[in-house]
Amino acid sequence: MSRRRALPALVALTLAVAAVGLWRAATAASPVGHEARVEATAATLRCPVCQGLSVADSPSKMAQGMRSIVAEQLAAGRTPDQVRDWFVGRYGQWVLLSPSPSGLGWLVWLLPVVAVTACAAAAVHLAGRRRGRPAVSPEDVLTAEKVLAAHESRELAPGDTRAGERLESAIALVEAVRHDRMASPASHTLALGRVAEAARAVEAERRTVDGPSHGRSRPARSPRPATTLRRVPLRLRWAGLTSVFLLALVGLLAANVAPRGEGASPTGTLPGQEDVPAASGELDRLRAEVSQDPGDTRTRLALIGRLLRAGHPEEARAHLADVLDASPGNPDALLLLGIAQVQQADPGARSTLRRFLSVAPPDHPGVPIAEGLLGQGEPR
Amino acid sequence: MTTAGATAAAPGGRYGRRARWASALAVGVAAVLTATVLGAGFGRDPSVVDSVLLDGPAPPLAGPTLGGGRFDLAEHRGEVVLVNVWASWCEPCRREYPLLAEADRRLSPRGLQIVGINTQDTVAEATAFLEEMGGENFPNVLDPQGRHAVEWGTFGVPETFVVDRDGQLVARRVGELPREWIMDRVVPLLGRR
Numbered sequence: 001m002s003r004r005r006a007l008p009a010l011v012a013l014t015l016a017v018a019a020v021g022l023w024r025a026a027t028a029a030s031p032v033g034h035e036a037r038v039e040a041t042a043a044t045l046r047c048p049v050c051q052g053l054s055v056a057d058s059p060s061k062m063a064q065g066m067r068s069i070v071a072e073q074l075a076a077g078r079t080p081d082q083v084r085d086w087f088v089g090r091y092g093q094w095v096l097l098s099p100s101p102s103g104l105g106w107l108v109w110l111l112p113v114v115a116v117t118a119c120a121a122a123a124v125h126l127a128g129r130r131r132g133r134p135a136v137s138p139e140d141v142l143t144a145e146k147v148l149a150a151h152e153s154r155e156l157a158p159g160d161t162r163a164g165e166r167l168e169s170a171i172a173l174v175e176a177v178r179h180d181r182m183a184s185p186a187s188h189t190l191a192l193g194r195v196a197e198a199a200r201a202v203e204a205e206r207r208t209v210d211g212p213s214h215g216r217s218r219p220a221r222s223p224r225p226a227t228t229l230r231r232v233p234l235r236l237r238w239a240g241l242t243s244v245f246l247l248a249l250v251g252l253l254a255a256n257v258a259p260r261g262e263g264a265s266p267t268g269t270l271p272g273q274e275d276v277p278a279a280s281g282e283l284d285r286l287r288a289e290v291s292q293d294p295g296d297t298r299t300r301l302a303l304i305g306r307l308l309r310a311g312h313p314e315e316a317r318a319h320l321a322d323v324l325d326a327s328p329g330n331p332d333a334l335l336l337l338g339i340a341q342v343q344q345a346d347p348g349a350r351s352t353l354r355r356f357l358s359v360a361p362p363d364h365p366g367v368p369i370a371e372g373l374l375g376q377g378e379p380r
Numbered sequence: 381m382t383t384a385g386a387t388a389a390a391p392g393g394r395y396g397r398r399a400r401w402a403s404a405l406a407v408g409v410a411a412v413l414t415a416t417v418l419g420a421g422f423g424r425d426p427s428v429v430d431s432v433l434l435d436g437p438a439p440p441l442a443g444p445t446l447g448g449g450r451f452d453l454a455e456h457r458g459e460v461v462l463v464n465v466w467a468s469w470c471e472p473c474r475r476e477y478p479l480l481a482e483a484d485r486r487l488s489p490r491g492l493q494i495v496g497i498n499t500q501d502t503v504a505e506a507t508a509f510l511e512e513m514g515g516e517n518f519p520n521v522l523d524p525q526g527r528h529a530v531e532w533g534t535f536g537v538p539e540t541f542v543v544d545r546d547g548q549l550v551a552r553r554v555g556e557l558p559r560e561w562i563m564d565r566v567v568p569l570l571g572r573r
Contacts, residue, residue: 048535061500065526090439090533092432309502311524342503343524345444372507373448375515 007240011123014244018116018251038071041080045070045087046097054097112250119243126236136193144192147199148174163205167198282306290319297323297330304336313340331360335370342373350374431533431552438463438543439531446498446506446520453543459493460569461543464557465529466520467501468509470537472556477513483562484517490570496520499529499537544569 039056045066047058055066066087073083087095099108150156151171158164174191177183286303290296300319307316317340323333334356341349353370360367433439441463442452453461464480466473484494498506498520510516523529532541535554542551542565551565 048530062526062529065500065530068525069527069530087530088432090433090531092533339503342448349448368511369504369507372511372516373446373503375447 140196144195163201170194170198335366463541468505494518499523
């Protein structure tokens with residue numbers, strides 16, 4: 001029977017997956033190199049904005065900020081656990097993707113182990129029972145044939161006791177096997193074995209009932225439907241399948257939760273600053289255009305604007321210096337320089353912005369921005 | 381499940397009845413456990429995570445402000461400080477701002493200092509936002525990378541914290557501020573006029 005072989009194989013496979021998952025989750029890989037350590041530590045922290053993602057995987061600004069904090073703290077010589085504690089001090093245990101094995105967290109670590117052990121024990125127990133079933137002896141076959149013959153000639157009265165019903169169902173099974181052309185001779189023999197077993201039980205029951213107490217004045221036990229008994233193997237099968245399913249689930253979860261070591265994260269390495277692929281593509285395109293035609297001020301200013309938005313004020317200022325060398329009174333360049341200086345907290349920002357206001361036409365769209373940047377600097 | 385299976389598999393005895401009791405018990409226990417776990421899980425709002433910083437010292441907050449100045453929370457010991465994390469791209473922040481401006485106008489004489497953390501934003505966009513709101517009323521610390529926001533354990537914008545005169549973090553609110561919150565959580569900390 002293929003199902004009989006498939007189930008243990010499935011159980012074994014699931015156990016293996018669960019074990020690997022647990023092992024990966026429990027043994028944190030020790031990555032080599034600063035970058036890899038930052039990545040590994042960030043992968044254990046949950047991003048507050050995209051809550052399903054780790055800080056390593058999330059492209060959000062917040063996650064970038066958290067990554068830079070992780071990088072700084074690791075560079076300062078703190079251990080990954082100390083870094084994690086720093087975040088726990090601000091966000092609580094929530095921020096950890098794999099719960100720490102203290103408090104209620106231990107339950108999450110312990111449950112899979114308990115589930116695996118219990119299911120393995122149950123599987124071994126079941127397998128042992130199946131193997132332990134005695135082979136059908138020639139005597140059994142003989143007994144069964146006699147019982148069947150008696151049943152056919154309606155001489156058999158199994159009675160409405162439990163054993164009697166068991167015998168009836170065993171006889172029905174033999175008949176079913178005999179009608180089934182696909183049934184193997186082995187299953188026929190097994191069915192005969194059951195008949196013999198049930199017949200012996202009926203005999204034993206009759207002896208206890210008839211023996212000491214005589215007569216049937218007081219039945220030993222009220223007749224009960226045999227369905228409970230027949231359902232047991234089915235129920236066990238369901239229990240097994242459910243356990244396998246649960247185990248598979250736990251295994252997959254464990255594998256998912258496991259901190260990713262030096263291996264690549266599913267979303268790949270994220271680009272450094274701008275992080276949005278479209279934006280970085282746009283930047284590269286503008287950079288290429290500027291290097292082809294350095295005299296094209298409009299493209300250059302567009303690139304500078306992009307650079308500032310992506311948080312590269314140094315590169316932007318290098319381009320700005322070129323533009324302002326060529327045309328010192330370019331209002332757009334002055335405004336952008338002022339914004340770059342504000343970003344870098346450069347004290348020269350104010351004079352740059354004032355110069356912009358002095359050269360810009362009154363309807364220049366940057367005027368309110370510059371006025372705003374200047375106005376709020378006044379001491380309150 | 382395993383318990384039910386093992387009991388049912390035990391040979392002999394009052395087999396059916398015991399198996400049935402055992403499985404009924406197991407199913408009952410499993411149902412109660414599941415109901416408890418799910419009840420506990422669904423019973424609370426998953427978006428609410430208590431701040432571990434509450435009732436402890438406020439995190440540091442120092443840095444350049446949007447207007448080109450500098451702000452340091454440490455210099456405001458002895459004042460009640462309301463820290464508001466915001467960004468120009470955040471719609472609730474836009475709705476909330478007039479309330480903050482009003483609170484600044486009416487409560488700063490009574491010792492309230494409001495400070496914004498302008499997080500994950502650009503200077504140009506934040507400036508335009510404040511222009512639209514009628515100018516900057518209180519200092520806003522620049523936080524383009526969201527590092528201050530992380531330092532304060534925030535999840536999004538807007539989020540608001542109250543630091544008392546001793547520098548302790550005494551209140552936190554996720555989301556748009558209602559006027560009552562300021563009346564309930566901030567005003568009682570202030571002196572009388």
